[in-house]
Every structure is written in C-alpha cells, then in structure tokens.
Amino acid sequence: MHAPAPEVxxxxxxxxxxxxxxxxxxxxxxxxxxVNSCAVTNAAVKATRSAIRRARRDRPGAELVVTGxxxxxxxxGFAAMPEVDRVIGxxxxxxxxxxxxxxxxxxxxxxxxxxxxxxxxxxxxxxxFGGHARAFVxxxxxCDHRCTFCAIPFGRGPSRSVPAGAVVERIAxxxxxxxxxxxLTGVDLTSYGHDLPGxxxxxxxxxxxxxxVPALQRLRLSSLDSIEIDDRLFAIVTGDARVMPxxxxxxxxxxxxxxxxxxxxxxxxxxxxxxxxxxxxxxxxAIGADLIAGFPTEDAAMFADTLALIDDADIxxxxxxxxxxxxxxxxxxxxxxxxxxxxxxxxxxxxAAARRKAAWLADxxxxxxxxxxxxxGVRGHAGNFADVLLDTAGEPGTLSMVRIxxxxxxxxxxxxx
Numbered sequence: 001m002h003a004p005a006p007e008v009x010x011x012x013x014x015x016x017x018x019x020x021x022x023x024x025x026x027x028x029x030x031x032x033x034x035v036n037s038c039a040v041t042n043a044a045v046k047a048t049r050s051a052i053r054r055a056r057r058d059r060p061g062a063e064l065v066v067t068g069x070x071x072x073x074x075x076x077g078f079a080a081m082p083e084v085d086r087v088i089g090x091x092x093x094x095x096x097x098x099x100x101x102x103x104x105x106x107x108x109x110x111x112x113x114x115x116x117x118x119x120x121x122x123x124x125x126x127x128x129f130g131g132h133a134r135a136f137v138x139x140x141x142x143c144d145h146r147c148t149f150c151a152i153p154f155g156r157g158p159s160r161s162v163p164a165g166a167v168v169e170r171i172a173x174x175x176x177x178x179x180x181x182x183x184l185t186g187v188d189l190t191s192y193g194h195d196l197p198g199x200x201x202x203x204x205x206x207x208x209x210x211x212x213v214p215a216l217q218r219l220r221l222s223s224l225d226s227i228e229i230d231d232r233l234f235a236i237v238t239g240d241a242r243v244m245p246x247x248x249x250x251x252x253x254x255x256x257x258x259x260x261x262x263x264x265x266x267x268x269x270x271x272x273x274x275x276x277x278x279x280x281x282x283x284x285x286a287i288g289a290d291l292i293a294g295f296p297t298e299d300a301a302m303f304a305d306t307l308a309l310i311d312d313a314d315i316x317x318x319x320x321x322x323x324x325x326x327x328x329x330x331x332x333x334x335x336x337x338x339x340x341x342x343x344x345x346x347x348x349x350x351x352a353a354a355r356r357k358a359a360w361l362a363d364x365x366x367x368x369x370x371x372x373x374x375x376x377g378v379r380g381h382a383g384n385f386a387d388v389l390l391d392t393a394g395e396p397g398t399l400s401m402v403r404i405x406x407x408x409x410x411x412x413x414x415x416x417x
Contacts, residue, residue: 004031004062009051012038014222015185016068018136019094023067026099033059036093037068037078039155042324045070049081056083067093069155075107090155110157114195116141133374133397134220135179139167139205140186147252148263148334149295151326152187159191164205168212180399181218181244181372189221190228203232210242217399218372218383220244223290226251226274227266238281246385247278248288248317254309255302258295261334268305275313286360286384288317293349294342295323296334303345310352316360317385318353322346354409361386361407368417371402379411387411 006027010020020036027034033055037048048070056064065086066078072090079087089107092098098106116138142157143150171182184206186192193200202221209219219242226249229237237243251271253259259267278285291306298306310318322342325332337345369382377393382402389411394400402414 004059006030006032006034007055007059007062008034008036009055010036011048011051011068012036012040012044013185013187014136014183015138015141015187018138018185021136022094023099026094026096030063031059031061032063032065034065034067037066037070039069039073039151039326041321042326043322045074052078052081052083069152072107072110072155073151075105079105091157110142110155113142113157114160116160116162133372133380134181134183134218135174136183136185137167137170137174138162138186139184140189140192143188144191145188145265146263148261148330149252149292149323149326151329154328156187159188159195161192161194161196163196164200164208167205168209171209171216172213175213175215178397180216180397181220182216183220183222185222188225189223190225190233201230201232202228203230203236206233206236206243210236210240216242218242218244220246220385221248223248223250225249225265226271229274234277234281238278238285244383244385245282245285246288246317246383247285248290248319249274249313251289251309251313251315252292253295253298253302254291254306254312255298256305258298258302258306261297262292262295262331268309271309272312279314284384286317286386287313287315288319288385289313289315290319290321291315291349292321292323293346294337296325296331296336298337298345303348307348307352310349310356314356315353316357318349318357320346320349320353358407358409361409361412364404364412365406367404369402369404369412369414371400371414373398373400382412388414391415 008020008024010016016036023034035051038044063085066084067088071078071087075087087105088098091108091110091113092106139162142159143153144159190202192202254268256268275287371380371382371388373380373394373396375396377396378390380388394416401417403417404412404414406413
C-alpha cells in the first residue's frame with residue numbers, strides 16, 4: 001500500500017510558489033503536509049492558521065509542517081498549535097537537512113543569510129512545476145528597505161541574489177521540460193545583483209536570459225519597485241516582445257505625505273510619469289499595482305489622491321490591501337485610522353479598480369491574443385495577464401492564438417483561432 005502523496009499548501013506570493021516546488025521534491029514519498037505561510041498582513045497570518053487547521057482535519061495522520069514568513073517571524077506561536085508537528089524557517093526550508101531533522105523547530109537567524117536559492121544548483125532543482133502552466137524562478141530574496149508598514153524583511157532577511165548562470169541554467173531546463181512561460185520572482189526584484197560580483201542589474205539578467213535561452217517564448221516579471229526601473233530594464237520591457245506587456249508596480253499609495261510616512265522612495269508624480277513613459281513606448285502594456293487603504297494618519301484628502309491614482313496611472317490589475325498593523329513595525333505606533341473607515345476605503349478602491357478593469361477588458365473585444373492555456377483547458381492568461389475564458393477546450397500548457405469575442409467585468413471571452 002502506497003503512502004499518501006505529500007501536499008504543499010502555498011499561501012501568499014509567487015516566490016512562495018517557486019519555493020513550494022522545491023519543498024515538494026524534498027518531501028517526495030512522505031506522508032507530509034506542508035503549509036508554506038504568508039505574513040504580509042494580519043489577514044494573511046489568520047489565513048495561515050486556518051489552512052493549518054483545515055489540513056489537520058483533512059489529513060489527520062500526516063506529519064504537518066509549517067514554514068514560510070509567518071513561521072519565520074513567530075516560530076514558537078506556530079509550534080504551540082496542537083495541529084503542528086514541526087516548524088521550519090525560511091532560511092532552512094530549501095535545505096534537505098531541515099527536512100530530515102527531527103527537531104520540532106528548525107528556525108535560524110535569517111538576518112545572517114547572505115545567499116539564496118541553493119535549490120537551483122541541487123538535484124531537487126529538477127522540479128518542473130508540472131501542476132502549473134507557467135514556471136516560477138527565484139532570482140532574488142530578502143529586502144534591505146524598511147517600509148514602515150512591512151514585516152516581510154523580518155521573515156525573509158537581507159537582500160541577496162542568485163548568480164545569473166544558475167538562473168539561466170534553471171530556465172533552460174524548464175523550457176526543455178515544456179514550459180512556454182517563466183516568471184522571475186523575488187521579494188525586492190529590482191534590487192537584483194547589488195550583492196554579486198560586478199553588481200549586475202535586473203536588466204542585465206533579463207538580457208542574459210533572453211540571449212542564452214532563445215527557446216523561451218514568454219518571460220514575465222513579478223512585482224517591481226518603479227523607482228528602480230533603470231534605462232536598460234525600461235528598454236527591455238518596452239522593446240522585447242518575449243517580455244510580457246504586464247508590469248506589477250509597488251505603488252502602495254498616491255499621496256506624497258503618506259508615501260513619505262511609509263518610507264517609500266518615489267513620489268506620486270514619479271509613479272504617474274513612469275506609467276506614462278511605459279505606455280508611450282509600449283501602448284499595450286498593462287499596469288498592476290499594490291495599494292494600501294487606511295494607512296495611519298491618512299485623511300479623506302490623502303485617500304482621494306490614492307483613489308485617483310487608479311485612473312491617473314491606468315491601473316487595471318490592482319491588489320488592494322486594507323492596512324493592518326504588524327507588530328514591531330513603525331507604522332503600528334502611528335495614529336491609526338479606525339477599522340470601519342479602512343474597510344470603506346478598501347471597498348472604494350476595489351470598486352474603482354473594478355470599473356477601470358472592466359473598461360480595459362471591453363476595449364479588447366475583437367483583438368487576437370496569445371493565451372497560455374491553463375488547467376483544465378478552458379481558460380488561460382494573455383500576455384497582458386487578462387484572464388481569458390475559452391469556449392472550447394485547449395491543451396493545458398500550450399500557447400494558443402485566441403480571438404477575443406467579448407468581455408465580462410472580470411475576464412475576456414475567446415475562441416481558439
């Protein structure tokens with residue numbers, strides 16, 4: 001009788017998805033459930049705890065291990081949950097030794113880490129994202145900035161980069177395994193390379209990937225800090241068709257005083273200008289952005305600036321976060337906006353974002369889009385990351401030209417040509 005298959009439940013960012021594939025390889029053959037946690041908000045930590053309890057109900061006899069940012073920040077809190085057998089930190093979760101250890105808590109000082117992604121050079125790197133249409137490749141981890149609202153540096157440690165050769169080798173292997181699209185992931189992706197010999201930039205890395213992996217059809221970048229998009233990276237994302245016309249920018253707010261209190265490094269004018277220049281150079285580029293509602297000290301006029309940013313920066317893929325105070329962060333000690341106002345402002349942002357997206361989708365009716373078909377074959381994503389519902393099934397994992405026949409408020413409708 002075969003043991004139940006291992007399961008990895010991945011919450012949060014694309015970097016977690018990339019790392020979960022390595023974890024899946026490390027626990028192959030074991031009756032183990034891993035919850036790869038998120039700590040970006042209090043709601044994310046709550047969702048992690050809910051996932052743990054649900055996993056224990058579904059797999060009562062399995063070993064249950066918690067890892068990820070929430071586990072790194074509060075290992076003892078998760079170790080104390082009766083459902084949890086072991087806790088493994090972010091610095092250890094890609095190491096085979098951590099998964100063979102029997103210690104209940106394997107969590108080191110992540111602030112001492114200076115390297116990342118050891119799995120790219122290990123045999124476990126053969127994990128091929130068989131359950132995903134697109135593959136995710138970690139090229140950077142950690143963050144050296146200290147935005148006043150963010151606890152993630154305490155979960156991920158200092159910024160550190162993967163050497164370009166290891167990245168290229170990994171992507172070449174994924175393309176050979178049949179993947180048409182690869183997503184570069186990181187905590188602070190645009191800080192790539194400052195810690196490597198010669199201080200290569202993200203733009204140089206992307207150039208090298210495109211040059212040395214000519215069979216790669218689609219390259220997508222995860223969240224970028226707009227102030228760090230230099231001339232080289234700008235030229236690539238606007239001028240190379242293999243780089244997808246979709247950028248997700250970490251804006252967070254649209255008011256200069258709130259941005260200053262967040263300790264962001266850009267102004268509202270700079271955010272609007274970078275989008276203007278991107279769209280002038282590549283009109284089909286779609287802009288996504290993170291926006292926080294109800295940051296401490298935010299008044300109605302400040303919020304109005306953030307609300308207007310959705311139109312001013314043509315944001316069609318908005319991620320809206322109601323502010324929640326994270327213990328130990330400077331923002332948690334600032335004067336707080338009341339919870340009801342935060343909820344109302346988050347809903348207003350979501351409504352504005354939905355209107356903007358619906359209009360953008362409607363404008364694409366009648367166009368042809370290259371769509372990466374996803375399981376089970378009746379939907380996929382275009383290059384601009386629009387969700388496309390197909391009227392006839394395609395082969396999951398393949399790229400298909402699709403005629404867009406209509407749109408709902410949330411997705412395009414299409415027919416494979």
